[in-house]
Amino acid sequence: MYIIIVTIFILFTLLFLNTIRYRKRKSAFIETIPFEISEEIVQKLKEAVSIKTITHSLYSENDLDHFRKFKLFIEKSYPLVYQNLESQSLNDYSYFIKWPGADPDQNPVLFIAHFDVVPVVEENWSTDPFGAEVKKGYLWGRGTLDTKNTLTAILESAEQLLKEGYVPERTVYMAFGGDEETQGTEGAGKISSYFKEQGIEFDWLLDEGGVVAENSFSMVKCPMALIGISEKGYVNLRISCKGQSGHSSMPPRHTAAGHIARAVSIIENHPFKTVITPTIKSFLFAITPYVSFPIAMVMANQRVFSPLIRFLLRRSPQSAALIGTTQAVTILSSGNKENVLPSEGEAIVNFRILPGETVASVLKRIEYLLRNEEVRVEIFQKNDANDPIEESSIEEDGYKLIDSVIQGVFPQSATIPYMMTGATDSKHYREVCRNIYRFAPMSLKSEEISLIHSADERISIENYRKAIEFYKTLFSNI
DSSP states (O other): OHHHHHHHHHHHHHHHHHHHHHTSOOOOOOOOOOOOOOHHHHHHHHHHHHSOOBOOSSGGGSOHHHHHHHHHHHHHHOHHHHHHSEEEOSSTTEEEEEEOOSOTTSOOEEEEEEOOBOOOOGGGOSSOTTSOOEETTEEESTTTTTTHHHHHHHHHHHHHHHHTTOOOSSOEEEEEESOTTTTOTTTHHHHHHHHHHTTOOEEEEEEEEEEEESSSOTTOOSOEEEEEEEEOEEEEEEEEEEOOOEETTSOOSSOHHHHHHHHHHHHHTSOOOOOOOHHHHHHHHHHGGGSOHHHHHHHHOHHHHHHHHHHHHTTSHHHHTTSSOEEEEEEEEEOSSTTEEOSEEEEEEEEEEOBTBOHHHHHHHHHHHTTTSSOEEEEESGGGOBOOBOOOOSSSHHHHHHHHHHHHHSTTOEEEEEEESSOOGGGGGTTTEEEEEEEEEEEEOHHHHTTTTSTTOEEEHHHHHHHHHHHHHHHHTO
């Protein structure tokens, strides 16, 4: 009995001391460059938002006149960038700029954004989605959050620094794609291929991604500045079946619709196993200083409490998505008349792939699950499929610099690494850049985050001011 008590006491002491170690807050901060926004600067964002650079899955449906108009907008609105830096366009969906640094021996860094937007359902909006109207301190319009705001803030920051005669220590590239909302192949895909052909490799890059989330995680009382350091992969699988058409009064044991329904049931009843990836470990360690001590003890001692952590994360779809490959049946189709046997059936299943899995391993798994079913499994729209992007280091100078600037611009926030469950253009750059970070400098409540890709998308003028302040400070310290 004595030995058991001593053992428990020693174990508790070790857990306690380890928790204390992780409770120490490590973030430094860089003094920001004061910046006051003007009506002229807001007007540029308004003009950017008013250009209807809508992309569709079928590229033939895109109105390229708007995409060309957007490039002209960049050249007109940021004359010092256009006149003093090197710019190039590979097609209507790509535009990139080189800002030569004082030390050409250092690897360059890359800032990326996209200028295309998703379609709108105008009747759901309170204002014209391309009217770029300012109301009560907010600019309304499609693309104000995703992501013409970061694109123009990057350019505005460069314009302001060029006006002051600033030259970065290392070379900076700015790359803007016009089809991120579809495949990204003609924008970021073509630009990254060009960089690879030219032998250009980047020390790190910054893309859209996490934001300063004000109330998204109930256990953490302060705003969380979420930097994406990894990204899930993506694939859609088509499950299809051929059946014998005929009158429904003389049906076979299973119709094509029945076979598809059975296949869907098997898939949904066999979810992927949960895994606490290195990104999630980093996430949990990072929030340890900002939660109550009992919760901190669990987060700081993950090996001991791994089953409990998995149980807690599985309790909501949002957190469960961080520890497993997700599968969602999104489209079902079979038959066209209530008394006619369907001649075929089909289901589309969307998978968001956890690092450690691949498109090939997901396909192999589903084929195995459905090996005894009379269905065919294949990748749907192969151009859309991509493997996950593995974790980038939080110990590298790029991450630490971004963290320090965040702490200067958003001093009440906690910088937290996390995994992107959606896809970004950054996936195209994995062959020219090892460390990929994803953060959009704006502070949003959960209800504001939900406006991305939704009706009444809008950004506060103060958030846009902070975005320019963020990029200007970041450029000044590269």
